[in-house]
Amino acid sequence: MHEHASTAGRQAMGTRLHCRAMLQSRPIKHCRRCGTAVDYRVPPEDNRARAVCPACGEIHYENPLNVVGTLPVWGEQVLLCRRAIEPRRGLWTLPAGFMELGETVAEGAVRETTEEAGARIALDGLFAVMNVVPAGQVHFFYRARMLDETLDPGPETLEARLFREDEIPWEQIAFRTVRQTLQHYFDCRRSGQYTLHCADIT
Numbered sequence: 001m002h003e004h005a006s007t008a009g010r011q012a013m014g015t016r017l018h019c020r021a022m023l024q025s026r027p028i029k030h031c032r033r034c035g036t037a038v039d040y041r042v043p044p045e046d047n048r049a050r051a052v053c054p055a056c057g058e059i060h061y062e063n064p065l066n067v068v069g070t071l072p073v074w075g076e077q078v079l080l081c082r083r084a085i086e087p088r089r090g091l092w093t094l095p096a097g098f099m100e101l102g103e104t105v106a107e108g109a110v111r112e113t114t115e116e117a118g119a120r121i122a123l124d125g126l127f128a129v130m131n132v133v134p135a136g137q138v139h140f141f142y143r144a145r146m147l148d149e150t151l152d153p154g155p156e157t158l159e160a161r162l163f164r165e166d167e168i169p170w171e172q173i174a175f176r177t178v179r180q181t182l183q184h185y186f187d188c189r190r191s192g193q194y195t196l197h198c199a200d201i202t
């Protein structure tokens with residue numbers, strides 16, 4: 001999972017705590033249409049600053065990104081991936097990444113699981129939806145059944161392996177949303193009832 005927006009986002013928050021609408025986690029410098037340096041200002045009849053091109057008038061709207069992934073299960077064990085890329089290189093995460101244009105949330109979750117872990121899975125239902133407001137992201141995780149034990153980590157993953165609950169490296173989990181999703185999974189498994197976990201990180 002990339003969260004490349006989050007560091008810049010936190011820095012922006014530090015200097016603009018008084019105005020969250022000004023969060024610029026993905027600042028735009030140049031016009032996508034003509035290449036001129038943009039100005040951030042509130043367009044007529046709008047209510048927040050946008051990257052506006054002073055040459056051609058193009059307005060660049062910035063909106064949250066979806067991060068989509070899975071919690072793959074093999075028997076009593078769950079699959080985690082150790083990150084080969086920043087941020088949080090070397091820490092453990094669930095397979096997940098930015099949704100691409102032209103795919104559904106479910107398709108993106110399966111694709112990321114294939115790319116990062118090389119696991120073959122079947123989805124078992126949407127399990128967690130979390131707003132990560134400071135990063136401008138929404139994270140979605142599906143429960144998934146592994147179809148076999150095959151793992152073939154991609155270039156973004158140092159290592160992919162299965163963990164029993166008592167083996168989970170809780171102090172080395174890369175992201176808060178991943179920790180919450182795992183905790184919710186083990187709680188649900190104990191209760192025998194899998195419910196959708198919704199949370200806001202603000």
Ligand SMILES: [Zn+2]
Binds near residue numbers: 033054056
């Ligand atoms: Zn322009």
